[in-house]
Amino acid sequence: MSNQSQVLRVSLIGAGEAGTCHLKSLLQLPDKFRVVCVVDDHPSEESQTLIQGFDHIEHVAQAEIDRGIEMCDAVAIAIPTSMHEELIVTSLLAGKHVFCEKPLVLTLDAVRRVYKLADEHNLKLLCAMTRRFDQPTQQIKKHIESGSVGQIYNISMTSRDNPYPKVEYLMNKPGIYSETGIHNVDMAIWLMKDTPTVVYAQGHCFNPVVAPYPRSDDNVTVVMKFPSGAITTIEISRYSTCGYEQRIKVYGDKNTVASDSVPKDQFHQFNSGQVVQNGPCEDFQSRYAEAFTEEWRHFFKCVREGDDILVTEDEVASVVLTLDAINYSRQIGLPVEVDYSKSTFAAKNPDS
Numbered sequence: 192m193s194n195q196s197q198v199l200r201v202s203l204i205g206a207g208e209a210g211t212c213h214l215k216s217l218l219q220l221p222d223k224f225r226v227v228c229v230v231d232d233h234p235s236e237e238s239q240t241l242i243q244g245f246d247h248i249e250h251v252a253q254a255e256i257d258r259g260i261e262m263c264d265a266v267a268i269a270i271p272t273s274m275h276e277e278l279i280v281t282s283l284l285a286g287k288h289v290f291c292e293k294p295l296v297l298t299l300d301a302v303r304r305v306y307k308l309a310d311e312h313n314l315k316l317l318c319a320m321t322r323r324f325d326q327p328t329q330q331i332k333k334h335i336e337s338g339s340v341g342q343i344y345n346i347s348m349t350s351r352d353n354p355y356p357k358v359e360y361l362m363n364k365p366g367i368y369s370e371t372g373i374h375n376v377d378m379a380i381w382l383m384k385d386t387p388t389v390v391y392a393q394g395h396c397f398n399p400v401v402a403p404y405p406r407s408d409d410n411v412t413v414v415m416k417f418p419s420g421a422i423t424t425i426e427i428s429r430y431s432t433c434g435y436e437q438r439i440k441v442y443g444d445k446n447t448v449a450s451d452s453v454p455k456d457q458f459h460q461f462n463s464g465q466v467v468q469n470g471p472c473e474d475f476q477s478r479y480a481e482a483f484t485e486e487w488r489h490f491f492k493c494v495r496e497g498d499d500i501l502v503t504e505d506e507v508a509s510v511v512l513t514l515d516a517i518n519y520s521r522q523i524g525l526p527v528e529v530d531y532s533k534s535t536f537a538a539k540n541p542d543s
């Protein structure tokens with residue numbers, strides 16, 4: 192049973208869309224976590240309400256971020272990606288464990304730098320790949336690991352990322368492949384326990400306001416071929432007329448396992464004439480609420496019980512390189528070969 196000294200004091204930096212999910216999850220686990228402060232000059236309305244409702248949460252101004260970091264055992268980072276590296280480094284140098292939203296950092300060198308620092312200070316660093324902690328995805332992984340799926344032929348993934356984000360939100364973002372596709376690429380590499388050698392991406396931006404900006408694709412397909420011959424197809428769209436649709440299907444020579452889109456309350460009612468079910472989840476917050484909480488349970492076990500972090504440095508590095516290759520493929524309109532041993536990629540030779 193946990194006692195008070197076991198409880199991890201957490202400072203949440205950034206309480207926007209993702210940060211609010213983390214705050215809600217942390218508050219559901221009072222035997223493991225105590226949120227001591229939230230640092231954000233413009234937190235979401237929901238976060239503001241939560242902060243006001245709990246005496247132990249101090250709302251700290253961004254100008255006082257160092258004080259916010261000082262008062263905790265672990266820092267939760269949910270600010271825009273371009274600021275992650277600096278804050279990870281500051282937090283680790285202050286002796287704090289770090290739980291950081293994806294993308295952890297945007298370059299291979301930065302990945303190596305932050306993990307080296309975490310190792311040197313004997314601190315935990317979790318890149319929060321939330322979807323790995325989704326219960327159906329974990330079931331898929333267990334089936335693959337147990338051998339019940341057998342030789343994998345195909346993995347098919349669909350992510351309809353409803354609703355369309357505000358245009359201001361899309362500015363200065365790394366784009367749909369690195370921002371959203373990162374989940375799918377990470378899951379494919381994790382499920383396959385291997386890295387793709389060839390990637391190919393095609394996309395289009397249907398939104399005329401967004402289209403002139405760089406990295407504006409809002410409807411894309413990525414194909415990745417693994418050394419075994421298995422092929423992963425990833426379809427991602429910011430458009431959906433069927434709610435927040437997330438599907439994974441793994442086709443093997445023994446079995447097919449899948450995680451399908453579920454009704455909001457995960458409940459179906461049957462009679463001889465019809466099946467009645469609630470509507471689909473509307474957004475990632477409702478679809479992955481439990482996965483966010485599970486991710487925090489995992490982080491607690493890593494810090495307090497010494498469990499290994501599920502998302503490894505090499506996986507994070509492989510995902511960064513794969514996403515760079517995917518973005519390059521989209522840019523040149525050709526399949527791209529990736530060499531992980533040399534950390535390089537190039538347009539695929541049509542004769543190979």
Ligand SMILES: NC(=O)c1ccc[n+]([C@@H]2O[C@H](COP(=O)([O-])OP(=O)(O)OC[C@H]3O[C@@H](n4cnc5c(N)ncnc54)[C@H](O)[C@@H]3O)[C@@H](O)[C@H]2O)c1
Pocket residue numbers: 204205206207208209210230231232233234235253256269270271272274292293294319320321370475
């Ligand atoms: N795991 C997931 O499914 C998921 C979903 C959404 C976003 N994310 C990731 O979470 C991160 C944040 O994205 P978001 O969608 O929550 O963005 P957001 O814009 O909704 O929220 C960011 C928050 O950070 C605050 N902020 C900015 N600079 C700050 C600073 N220096 N100190 C403190 N607070 C600061 C802003 O005021 C804002 O409230 C990104 O890295 C994104 O990729 C992950």
